[in-house]
Amino acid sequence: MKLKCLFVCASVISCSLLGGVVSFTFKAEPQKPRVCVIGAGIAGLTSAHYLKEEGLNFTVLEATQYVGGTWRYDPRVGTDEFGQPIHTSMYKHLRTNLPKQAMELSGFPIPKEYPSFPSWKLFYEYLKSYAKHFQLEEHIKFSHLVESVKRVENAWKVKHKNVKTGEQFEEVCDFIFVATGHHSKPNMPNIPGEELFKGTIIHSHDFREPDSYKGRRVMIVGSGPSGMDIGLDVADVSKTLFHSTHSKVTFRTPFPDNFIKKPDVKRFTENGAYFSDGSFEELDDVIYCTGFQYSYPFLDESSGLTFAPRYVIPLYHYMVNINQPTMIMMGMVVRACLVAAIDAQARYATALAKGNFSLPSKEKMLAEWQTRADLVKSRGRPMSDIHLLAEREDEYYAAIAKESGTSRVPPVLFKMRTLDTAAKLDNLYTYRNYVYNVIDENTFTRCYQDPRESRSCTP
Template structure:
C-alpha cells in the first residue's frame, strides 16, 4: 500500500512540475470559441444540443456512421466493416437497469407508453429521435476517427481520419469535449491457466445472446450490474450457471437451483476452474463481466492528464481537465444516474464555454481534487473510486448549479435511484416491474401490481 501511495504522489508531482508553466485559462473568456466534440453517443449529442442552442460553433467527430454510441446493438463482435473496434456492449435482451425518469434527456420527454425499464431498442430509437428533433446530425462528421489530440501553442490540435478513404485532416479548436465514454475497452482479469482451458472465454463486451449457451455449463465472473444481469440472462438457457465473485453486497434474490455461487477463480485447467476455496467445477464456457478500462489512446502527454486503465486524473468536478481546463472529459462518473449526469455535465460545459462563469484558480481545483483522492487512499480504496458519486450524487448536481448557474437536477432523481437500488437488492428478477412517476422536484410515486407507494415507502 505504501508503494502505491508513493507512486501515486509522484505521478501528481510530475504533472504539477511538467505543467506549471501552462497557460491558466480558468479566468480567460474566449470570444467566438470553436469546439471539437469527440463521439456522437449521449455525451456528444447532449453537448452538441446545448452548444447549438447557444450559437457556439462546434463539430462532432464520430468514427462510425451512427449516433448513439454504445446504445446501438450490433450482432457482430470484434471489429466493424471498416476495421475499427466495435464500441457497443449491448446484448439482445438488455433492458435499462435504471427506471424511465432517470433515463430521460432534458427537454425531450420519453414517450408515456414505453415500459418503465425500456429495452435497448426502444431507448436507442429515443436517442435517434433526439438527434433528429434537435437537428444535430448536420454538425456530425460521421466516419471520421480521431487519431491525436494535442496542445500546441495554447490551442487544441486535433488530427482525424476519414475511415473510408484514409485521408487525414488537422483542425484547431479552443475547446475539446471528450465524449467517447468508458464502456468499450474490456478489462480482462488474466487468470492463470486460461490458455489451458478448452472451452470459450469472452468478455461481457462481446456477449450478445444466451442461446449459444443452451444446455451448457457456464461460468460468469463478476457481480457488477452487467455481471448480475448477464448471469440471470444466461441462467435461462444454461444447464449450470456458476457465478464467481467477491462482492460484499447483500443480494437477497433467490436464484434457481442450477445457479452455483463461488468465490474468485484461482486457476483454470483444461476442463474447468478451481476456486479459491479449493472447490472445482467442470465448465464449457466463461464470460468475464469484469468491467472496462479507461481508454483514450488519442490523447497525448500535452493534454496534461494522467491516464491509466483504472482512472483519469486530475479532474475538477469529475470532468474538467485541471491542467488544461479547456478540455472536458464527460461521463466518467460511476454509481449515478448516468444519463442525468451527462446532461448536467453538458450544460455545465456549455456554460463554461460560453463564458457564463469562470473556474477557480488551478490551485483551488487541485486542492478539491486532492481532498477526494486523499479520502479514498486513507480508506484503503483504489484510486478508481475517484470517479464514484454514489451517495454524493445529488450534492454533485447542486454544486454544478451553484458554480455555473445551470438548471438544478431535481433531487427526486437521486431519490428514485436510491429506492431502485433497494429493489435490486431485494429481487433482481422483479425490480423492473416497478414504475416510477415523478410528482415534483422532490417526490415520486412507485407502483407495482396496482399498489402505489410514495417515496417514503408508505401506501397511498
C-alpha cells in the first residue's frame, strides 16, 4: 500500500491512498502577531501583562533602567548618566490625588494597609510588585531608546539603540503600542522679558522639593493639579507665594496669608513681573506649572497622525490611530481615573491585536472622532479638549468594553472621582483625609479621618 502526500503552502497536508482516496488536512496555527510596546510605565506594564496572559509575541522597549515611568522619583534633573533626558516629573512630597481604589490595576489589589491617598513611594512600590508578580521584566529590554518607528510594507519597523553601548537594533512588528505617556516635555509659556529676569525659572517637570525656596518670593504659574499641589508645598516654606492663573475654577480652600492670587503675567523685569491688572511684584523664583506637550519624536508622517503641542489626531476611542489602526496611543485621555483608563485600554488593545474583535470601518471611526471634534469646536474650546473625558468617562469605559469583549471599569470609580473632585474644590488641604471603601461595582462609602485623631473616621 502506497501513501501519496501533497504539501500545500507548508500549512496544509492532503494525503491520498492509491486505489481509493483518503484525505485528511492538518492546518497549522496561524502566525501570532508581533507587538512592540514602547515604554515600561503603567501603560507598558499593563500592556505586557495582558499580552503575556493572551500568549502573544511581544517586546517592551524601555529607554531607562527602570519600570514605572513618571512614578519613579529621581532627584536629578536634566539628563542621566547616559546623556538621556530625565523623563520623570515626580516630586518628593507628592501623594496621589485620587483614592487608591482608582489607582488599582486589575487583578492585583493595592495593599489594604496603604492609606486612601498613597505617597508616590508607596505607589511606585506597588508598580514594581506588579511587574514582579506577573514576571514582566523578562519581556522588557531596558536602556533601549526607540529612535524611529516607520510604516513599511504593511509592517512597523522599529529602530532602537542600547543607550549604554550605542548598539543599534531593528524590530519588525505587526502592532505598535505607544506607551510613553505625555508628561515629560514641558509646555513653556514664553512670557515677554524672561531673558531679563535675574531670578530662577523652572518648569514643574524639574521641581523636586520645596526646601530651596525657604524665605523666598516665589511665583507659581498655572492652576492645574500640579500648580495647586506644588503651590501649597512651596507656600509652607516661602516668604510669599504668588499664584498667577486665569482659571475660572473657584477653590474654597482657606489659603494661608502668604498665598496671594494674581492674574496672568504680562511681562518680566529684572527683579519681578507685571500682571495683566497693572500690578507689579518683586520675585526671586518662578515655577511654571503649565502642563506638558505631546511629544513623539520617533514617529514620522508614515504614522498617519497629526501632531501638535497639545493634541494628537485623529484617534478612535481616544487611542486607535484611525489612519493606521495597528498603532495604539496609550494614556492620551485627560480628566479621568487615568490608571484605570490605561488598564482598560491595555485590555482593549490586546484583544485587538489577538483578533478577538474587528474595528469599525475607517469611515465609522472618523465619524466618531469628528463628532467629538465638532463638540469641542461648538463649545469654543481649543482642540486639546479632544482628549478630555470628564463627564463622559464612565460612558467611555462601557463603550470600549462592549466593543472589545473585555472587562469593564466599574462605574463606582467614576462616582468616586466625581466626589473627590468636589472635595478638592472644598479644601485642597483636607480632601486626602477622606477614606473611601468600595462596596460593589456601583457603590462606595466615604468617611473623614482627622489626622490628629487616632479614632476611626466618621461619615
